Amino acid sequence: MRYSMSNQLSFLLIVCSTMFPFQAEQMLQASDLSVGIAAKDITPPVGYRMSGYFHERLSTGVLNPLYAKAIVLQQGDTRAAIILCDMIGISPDVSGRTRQQASATTGIPAANILIAATHSHTGPLYFGALRNHFHNLAVAEHGHDPHETTDYPSELVARLIQVVVEAQAAMQPVQIAAGKTHQNGLSFNRRFHMKDGSVRFNPGVLNPDIVRPAGPIDPDVGILLVRDASGDRTLAGLINFALHLDTIGGTLYAADYPFHMEQYLRQSLGQDFMLLFGTGTCGDINHIDVACKDRLTSEVIGSKLGETVQNAIPQLCPVTQPSLAARSTIVRVPLQQFSPQQIEQARQDIFKVGSSQMPFLQQVEAYKILAIQWRGGTTIPLEVQVFRLSDDVAIVGLPGEVFVELGLAIKEVSPFETTLIIELCNDAPGYIPTRKAFAEGSYETVNSRITSGGGEQLVEAAARLLKELKAADE
Numbered sequence: 066m067r068y069s070m071s072n073q074l075s076f077l078l079i080v081c082s083t084m085f086p087f088q089a090e091q092m093l094q095a096s097d098l099s100v101g102i103a104a105k106d107i108t109p110p111v112g113y114r115m116s117g118y119f120h121e122r123l124s125t126g127v128l129n130p131l132y133a134k135a136i137v138l139q140q141g142d143t144r145a146a147i148i149l150c151d152m153i154g155i156s157p158d159v160s161g162r163t164r165q166q167a168s169a170t171t172g173i174p175a176a177n178i179l180i181a182a183t184h185s186h187t188g189p190l191y192f193g194a195l196r197n198h199f200h201n202l203a204v205a206e207h208g209h210d211p212h213e214t215t216d217y218p219s220e221l222v223a224r225l226i227q228v229v230v231e232a233q234a235a236m237q238p239v240q241i242a243a244g245k246t247h248q249n250g251l252s253f254n255r256r257f258h259m260k261d262g263s264v265r266f267n268p269g270v271l272n273p274d275i276v277r278p279a280g281p282i283d284p285d286v287g288i289l290l291v292r293d294a295s296g297d298r299t300l301a302g303l304i305n306f307a308l309h310l311d312t313i314g315g316t317l318y319a320a321d322y323p324f325h326m327e328q329y330l331r332q333s334l335g336q337d338f339m340l341l342f343g344t345g346t347c348g349d350i351n352h353i354d355v356a357c358k359d360r361l362t363s364e365v366i367g368s369k370l371g372e373t374v375q376n377a378i379p380q381l382c383p384v385t386q387p388s389l390a391a392r393s394t395i396v397r398v399p400l401q402q403f404s405p406q407q408i409e410q411a412r413q414d415i416f417k418v419g420s421s422q423m424p425f426l427q428q429v430e431a432y433k434i435l436a437i438q439w440r441g442g443t444t445i446p447l448e449v450q451v452f453r454l455s456d457d458v459a460i461v462g463l464p465g466e467v468f469v470e471l472g473l474a475i476k477e478v479s480p481f482e483t484t485l486i487i488e489l490c491n492d493a494p495g496y497i498p499t500r501k502a503f504a505e506g507s508y509e510t511v512n513s514r515i516t517s518g519g520g521e522q523l524v525e526a527a528a529r530l531l532k533e534l535k536a537a538d539e
């Protein structure tokens with residue numbers, strides 16, 4: 066296995082603008098920042114369809130439960146909530162209903178509520194063109210859908226509201242520290258230039274036609290650690306890393322590698338420690354090293370990341386002067402357009418999805434065309450959220466499976482030393498590739514609803530909000 070000692074040694078790159086590292090013995094001055102955290106089990110019934118691949122997959126059990134985890138922050142009159150869910154994506158219906166009702170219940174402005182999916186491929190399939198297709202087939206055959214014994218989306222909304230309410234009720238004065246470290250050896254760009262001049266995603270390990278990767282990775286591990294006011298107890302960590310959560314497969318519900326990361330960190334931080342995993346921009350990043358036959362397991366990835374975070378904790382910078390603020394904006398991005406003939410063809414081709422009767426990318430194309438019809442309209446509203454914690458720390462939320470280059474571009478221009486960028490927030494409109502990738506083609510651009518340039522529009526919006534918040538005194 067190529068997972069050698071040298072790349073197990075991640076190196077720390079933490080720059081503290083204050084000169085005081087976050088040590089347990091160091092008592093910080095109490096700030097007026099309060100934080101509450103809570104978790105709620107959102108595991109669907111066994112037998113419900115699972116999401117992640119292009120065939121019907123029914124769950125047969127639970128490897129580890131799926132959770133929605135919430136962190137609510139308050140400083141003065143400003144409040145914000147971030148909710149992370151162990152699932153592939155958040156439907157616009159679920160996020161819309163949750164944000165509206167959670168806001169009405171708690172008083173937190175809907176615009177200040179971020180709901181993200183971790184992108185676990187071992188969670189429920191509860192919305193979208195593929196769910197609708199399988200659901201319609203089941204209803205046609207049985208008169209009802211035997212795999213949807215509950216209204217899961219509505220139950221999910223209820224639990225997401227509950228988790229925000231509980232997090233708010235658990236609000237307490239805290240110490241916060243933030244920073245970033247690096248993790249190498251776990252994440253790989255999955256698009257490659259091939260000898261025939263094409264760009265291919267996942268070309269297979271040891272494929273002799275691979276020339277070189279078509280893009281970078283982002284080795285940053287962004288860390289936000291929350292301790293109680295005394296500094297004795299670590300309550301939670303919001304961790305941000307760009308690596309697709311598709312390391313398990315199978316038919317058991319599972320939260321993927323963040324589960325193992327949380328287990329690892331609990332050994333040193335205590336059994337009550339809660340890991341809130343914010344998936345970074347990893348649309349083109351996965352855990353497959355094409356130069357190596359051995360596949361990294363979920364457990365190895367989670368433990369390694371846990372160790373890396375643990376090693377970085379003593380170097381984190383305390384947030385001594387919090388200045389909580391939030392901004393959001395809607396970017397209207399053009400949707401891809403298809404002729405009535407193409408749409409009709411897709412309606413027929415969807416019956417071949419998951420079979421061997423049609424090449425894979427044609428199946429994806431049919432699914433994508435129906436997914437665009439499901440949404441309707443000629444543009445898609447994509448929301449960009451930015452939360453400022455202090456003059457040095459900000460969190461960006463983007464919808465969709467965002468290419469790593471776009472996240473790196475935001476970090477490049479962000480005026481905040483630590484910028485966490487979480488993808489799949491509030492909506493799951495497929496992949497958000499770069500202009501370069503649209504020109505190159507392959508799976509992610511076929512499985513994308515937006516037109517070329519939409520990703521760069523999100524980068525511009527995020528950069529603008531970050532700069533506004535850096536300059537603003539609110």
Ligand SMILES: [Zn+2]
Pocket residue numbers: 184309466
């Ligand atoms: Zn994915």
